[in-house]
Amino acid sequence: MSADKQTNKRPDMLNGPIQFTLRKMTIPMIYGMIMLMTFGLVDTFFVSLLGTEQLAAISFTFPVTFTLISLNIGLGIGTSAIIGRYLGSGDHSHAKEFATGSLMLATIMVGALAVLGLMTIEPVFALLGASETLMPYIKDYMIVWYFAGVFLALPMVGNSVLRASGDTKTPSIIMAAGGGVNALLDPLLIFGWGPIPAMGIQGAAVATAIAWGIGVIWILTLLVKRHLMLPRLLSFQELRFTSGGILKIGLPAAGANMLTPIAGGVLTKIVSGYGAAAVAAWGVGNRLESIASIAVLALSMSLPPFISQNFGAEKLSRVRDAYSIAIRFVLIWQFGVFVVMWLLSPFIAAAFTQDPAVAKLIQLFLLIVPLGYGLQGIVILTNSSFNAMHKPMSALILSVIRLFVFLVPISLVGSLLYDLEGMFWGSVVANLLMGALSFFWFKRQLSREFSCLSEQLQ
Known part of the structure; x- marks a missing residue:
């Protein structure tokens, strides 16, 4: 199909009905992310069959792996904001140049961070509270995962280019396909079959690497065929020019996203004081949070x-x-998700573990924490909206306040007063306070933009 025909099928973001356009763009993302996140849970499920120690080990990796993923998310946000603005103003030439530059920049930066990660596995995870017993499992997983991290950069940033052009269906297909490959390879590589040896927890990382590698080939082929990027590498001067624009938004956005795993690491450290069962339950709860917040993420x-x-x-x-429209939707939707998770909590816990202690803590998580997901959704959407309006520092400050003024301190106080249950309730209170602050902050910023536009037109 030609690039022109593809363009004609995309939603008209500048003139189409707003609710219809957002729905048309979001639904494909939901389908794709459901598939991807479901397969992520399958990943956790198969690792859990190896034992509680392996499940605890992979739970310790979440804050660290999300740090690398956060860099890609940040670069993707910068890419999408700049390309979207160029396309909105009709400048397609600069849009293609910035798309190419973003892919090159992501590869360089993620590669450097992966090398640093490989050199610091033991001290980083020891700092997070991982015991000597868990360290061999963590090493087996992370050595492969860091090498695979470079494969993740291109599909994630490339999908941002597609979304900036209005195509959310293709990124969803790519995400779903990657998750499907990962899920199919998981049992094969973790437990072995025929001539393929059992690789244990490392097999989960190898399956992920293969899935991401397929995504690299796919996304680059699509971007070149649709004329959304240049069919060549940029010169040093071109890369320097495009990198400056991308990093102006991407670095604060990446920083904001990287604060999440840092805060997650602090919370994991608090949870680790309650034992391996608590860490295992915490890891399952975090994976379930991704599924529960699928509409917000989409x-x-x-x-x-x-x-x-x-x-x-x-x-x-x-x-x-x-x-x-987006804020109203997530509040209503996420409350419905909370009710469903509350009702199904015993069955969900039983599906992930046969250890009664772990199951009890998973159920406790599901009875409390999801109540705050809709409020957390306000913060997430406000952050992404600030970045889209080229206000990355506002988004960064918002993240700092949410994580280190509200979430971590209130959760810590809750844990000190009422143990894990208090920590879970602390996260709900933090999301309530931050959701209100985010909403009023964005409305105020938008009023300023209206005033500036009115002055320009006079």
């Missing part, structure tokens, strides 16, 4: 291109209306 990917293009076209009323 909207956080489909809303920014819409806002960027309309911001570039100076259609601020559409920005305001899109943000309000």
Whole structure:
């Protein structure tokens, strides 16, 4: 199919009905992410069959692996914001140049961070509270995962280019396919079959590496065929020019995302004081949170291109209306998700473990923490909206306040007063306070943009 025909099938972000356009962009993302996150849970499930120690080990890796993923997310946010604004203003030439530069930049930066990670596995995980018993399992997993991290960079940033152009269906297909490959290879590589030896926890990382490698080939082929990137590498001067623009938004965005695993590491350290069973339950709960927040995560990917293009076209009323629609939706949707998880908590816990202690703690997590997911959704969507409007420092400050003024301190106080249950309730209170602050902050910023636009038109 030609690039022109593909373009005609994309939603009209500048003129189409807002609710219809957001729905058309978000639904494919939800389908793709459900498949991807479900297969991520399958990953955790197969590792859990190896034993509680292996499940605890992979739970310790979440804050660290998310740090590398956060860099890709940040670069993708910067890429999407800049390309969306160029496309909104009709400058397709610069959009292609920035797309190429973003892919090159992601490869260089993620590669450097992966090398640093390989050199610091033991001290980092010891700092997180991992015991000597768990360290061999963590090493087996992370050595392969760091090498695979470079394969992750190109599909993640490349998907941001597609979304900036209005195509959310193809990134969903790529995500779902990658998750499917990973899920199919997991049991084969973890437990072995025929001539293939059992690799244990390391097999999960190898399966992930293969899935991401397929994604690299796929995304690069699509971007070149659709003329969304240049069919060559940039010169040093071109890379320097594009990198400056991308990093201006991408670095604060990446920093904001990297704060999440740092805070997660602190919370994991608190949880580790309650034993391996608590860490195992915490890891399962975090994976389930990704599934439970699927609509929020999908909207956080489909809303920014819409806002960027309309911001570039100076259609601020559409920005305001899109943000309000998204916030109302996530509050209603996530409350429904909480009710479902509350009712199914005993069955969900039993599906992940046969250890009564771990199952009890998983159920406790599900009875409390999901109540705050809708409020957390306000923060996530506000963050992505700030970045889409080229206000990365506002998004960064918002993240700092959320994690280190509210979430970590309140959760810590809750744990000191009421143990793990108090920690879980602390996260709900923190999300309530931060959700309110985020909403009013964005509304105030949008009012300023309206005032600036009015002055320009006079």
